[in-house]
Amino acid sequence: MWYKSLxxxxxxxxxxxxxxxxxxxxxxPLYAAGxxxxxxxxxxxxxxxxxxxxxxxxxxxxAKQAGVLYYIDRQLAGxxxxxxxxxxxxxxxxxxxxxxxxxxxxxxxPFPEQTKFLEDMETGHEERLISFWxxxxxxxxxxxxxxxxxxxNQNEVSWDMLGIRDVMExxxx
Amino acid sequence: xxxxxVGAGAAGGIVAExxxxxxxxxxxxxxxxxxxxxxxxxxELRSQRTTVLGNAFGPDDEHYVRLxxxxxxxxxxxxxxxGAYNNIAACVGGGTxxxxxxxxxxxxxxxxxxxxxxxxxxSTLEDWPISYQDxxxxxxxAEWEIGVSGKAGANPFESPRQKxxxxxxxxxxxxxxxxxxxxxxxxxxxxxxxxxxxxVPYQGRPACIACPHCVGFACEVNAKNSTAVTTIPRAIAxxxxxxxxxxxxxxxVMNAGGQASGVEYFQDDKxxxxxxxxxxxxxxxxxxxxxxxxxxxxxxxxxLGNNNGWVGRNLQGHAYSGALGIxxxxxxxxxxxxxxxxxxxxxxxxxxxxKGGAMLxxxxxxxxxxxxxxxxxxVPRWGIxxxxxxxxxxxxxxxxxxxxxxxxxxxxxxxxxxxxxxxWGIPSLRISGHRHPHDVEVGKFIAAKAEEWLKEAxxxxxxxxxxxxxxxxxxxxxxxxxxxxxxxxxVVDRNCRIHDLDNVYVVDGSVHVNNGGFNPSLTIQAIAYWxxxxxxxxxxxx
Numbered sequence: 282m283w284y285k286s287l288x289x290x291x292x293x294x295x296x297x298x299x300x301x302x303x304x305x306x307x308x309x310p311l312y313a314a315g316x317x318x319x320x321x322x323x324x325x326x327x328x329x330x331x332x333x334x335x336x337x338x339x340x341x342x343x344a345k346q347a348g349v350l351y352y353i354d355r356q357l358a359g360x361x362x363x364x365x366x367x368x369x370x371x372x373x374x375x376x377x378x379x380x381x382x383x384x385x386x387x388x389x390x391p392f393p394e395q396t397k398f399l400e401d402m403e404t405g406h407e408e409r410l411i412s413f414w415x416x417x418x419x420x421x422x423x424x425x426x427x428x429x430x431x432x433x434n435q436n437e438v439s440w441d442m443l444g445i446r447d448v449m450e451x452x453x454x
Numbered sequence: 455x456x457x458x459x460v461g462a463g464a465a466g467g468i469v470a471e472x473x474x475x476x477x478x479x480x481x482x483x484x485x486x487x488x489x490x491x492x493x494x495x496x497x498e499l500r501s502q503r504t505t506v507l508g509n510a511f512g513p514d515d516e517h518y519v520r521l522x523x524x525x526x527x528x529x530x531x532x533x534x535x536x537g538a539y540n541n542i543a544a545c546v547g548g549g550t551x552x553x554x555x556x557x558x559x560x561x562x563x564x565x566x567x568x569x570x571x572x573x574x575x576x577s578t579l580e581d582w583p584i585s586y587q588d589x590x591x592x593x594x595x596a597e598w599e600i601g602v603s604g605k606a607g608a609n610p611f612e613s614p615r616q617k618x619x620x621x622x623x624x625x626x627x628x629x630x631x632x633x634x635x636x637x638x639x640x641x642x643x644x645x646x647x648x649x650x651x652x653x654v655p656y657q658g659r660p661a662c663i664a665c666p667h668c669v670g671f672a673c674e675v676n677a678k679n680s681t682a683v684t685t686i687p688r689a690i691a692x693x694x695x696x697x698x699x700x701x702x703x704x705x706x707v708m709n710a711g712g713q714a715s716g717v718e719y720f721q722d723d724k725x726x727x728x729x730x731x732x733x734x735x736x737x738x739x740x741x742x743x744x745x746x747x748x749x750x751x752x753x754x755x756x757x758l759g760n761n762n763g764w765v766g767r768n769l770q771g772h773a774y775s776g777a778l779g780i781x782x783x784x785x786x787x788x789x790x791x792x793x794x795x796x797x798x799x800x801x802x803x804x805x806x807x808x809k810g811g812a813m814l815x816x817x818x819x820x821x822x823x824x825x826x827x828x829x830x831x832x833v834p835r836w837g838i839x840x841x842x843x844x845x846x847x848x849x850x851x852x853x854x855x856x857x858x859x860x861x862x863x864x865x866x867x868x869x870x871x872x873x874x875x876x877x878w879g880i881p882s883l884r885i886s887g888h889r890h891p892h893d894v895e896v897g898k899f900i901a902a903k904a905e906e907w908l909k910e911a912x913x914x915x916x917x918x919x920x921x922x923x924x925x926x927x928x929x930x931x932x933x934x935x936x937x938x939x940x941x942x943x944x945v946v947d948r949n950c951r952i953h954d955l956d957n958v959y960v961v962d963g964s965v966h967v968n969n970g971g972f973n974p975s976l977t978i979q980a981i982a983y984w985x986x987x988x989x990x991x992x993x994x995x996x
Contacts, residue, residue, distance in 0.1 A: 421836075427497075
């Protein structure tokens, strides 16, 4: 699994004299920016921004650092393949709705404006957008809190945040 | 061949062993395969509880499909990994390979619910044709042969037992200790949950290592007592039982005289027929009726055992209700299976004419994804406030809930779906109906009691959960081939034989008349021992 290689990469942090977590927060997105299996570059930017709205970074890493985009991208090419059309359609619908409302691309909006846009969307009447957003929320939770084996929860950041890394690792997983 | 048993799960794994020990030659057919811990390991997203990336223990999304009724009454295709499919695992051991392993006996009153309470309007509630006393020796047999840890006499509401458990109970974890002390203060009778998990080495397998992954996972040390590690290996060791895996039964073959003469099945997409004298159907409360429907003949045009239209009816599960509470301090200690303490104060004798009830128990460890999806109603579903809630409360949250006994409803059913087939071209099922409104009333009562218990234990914030009216089934599915004395209103007799057939038995949760306020596996297994004893006597004696 390539997240294991990330472990090795993390050891490089010693060279740069920064702590391991800070190093990983910078290194993961760069390292993970490998080829995408499902999303176009443009779609991936929107998905990443959406995931980061679901679980933003604060004292601990958010969905972006956890590589949730890569979880969703990979699973849509595998067990979650049946949701692929819903993603392509939902993303295009969301892009258009955002353009209509703000005249800008969703990922280019400042973070609080993205939040506002999504909150308005949730209380609005565009049922198809609302169900798309609910699906993104669910998949983001899976990618962030689930096993790192599937491309998300890189470096077990969520288990670290919850203080259960030892428990989850204590027995082979 | 004497007997073909279809389904190597909780019941089929026992029937095959008991018949082989009784000197009969048995073929045990299983659509799944042997699974090892190393294949699935500890992956929350592919566990039996959270199947978002597929069913770790089958059936798989590529070969199976069903129709499920939606809220608006329409039917929609559903895959095995989706909740509405009402999946039960398909592997050697069936559901027991990855279950939570609570090993409950139903109570004396659970077998005569109609006499005790009367049926509410719209329910087919009935007494069983057998009593707790009839089944008691077989509960004991199941506890000793499968292996159950528990403390006899600790539950004052338990119906009389002849023998203690073969193993002491698993020790309390932190939250169970806190809950047990609180129970005492408010007059509840808390005790350690009986579990089909080794608390000490038993039958050559080790004791539980208290890992946090239990319910929904294979056990990495085989301390969880599935039929895959107990009765099935013993059946094979007799050399009279042959287990064939990857075998999907398509129909029971009937002769012109109206007797079963064999079972037809697919293995590697090829069709085979295994002749036999007796067929035992142990495929679960959804798949057993399906096999009976798909075996229709001129004599039995609606399917075997279905001339009166009762096959597939009265589908039940449990109306799980309860509460979650947040405590000031961390109660999480990471020790599995975590579900350790229960009380049976609310299984019967509820006020306001409420019928039946549920045992209450603390929850298995809630893994992170599931936790993130079960935050209280006032917490936003996403964003920084959601993340903070999860971070601050994951280790401080305790759940108490109970499997509310459901009132059987004739309209809750499985039947063949028109024009829908599985990978092998075998007609698939559709599921429909609504659970009885009475179940929701009991659920509200049980949830309030769970909340009271949590508050007494020190919970500072609590929230309740009570299910709606959607059709029930799931992993506790039962009731669809009811046992009864009257062939007009039941499918099998007290020995699990289909009324109007000489040599076809149904042995699994399908035969339950009602499903108790408890996890059903030990009762399914006790009935498997009961029916096997009858079959051996019948076949060897005759």
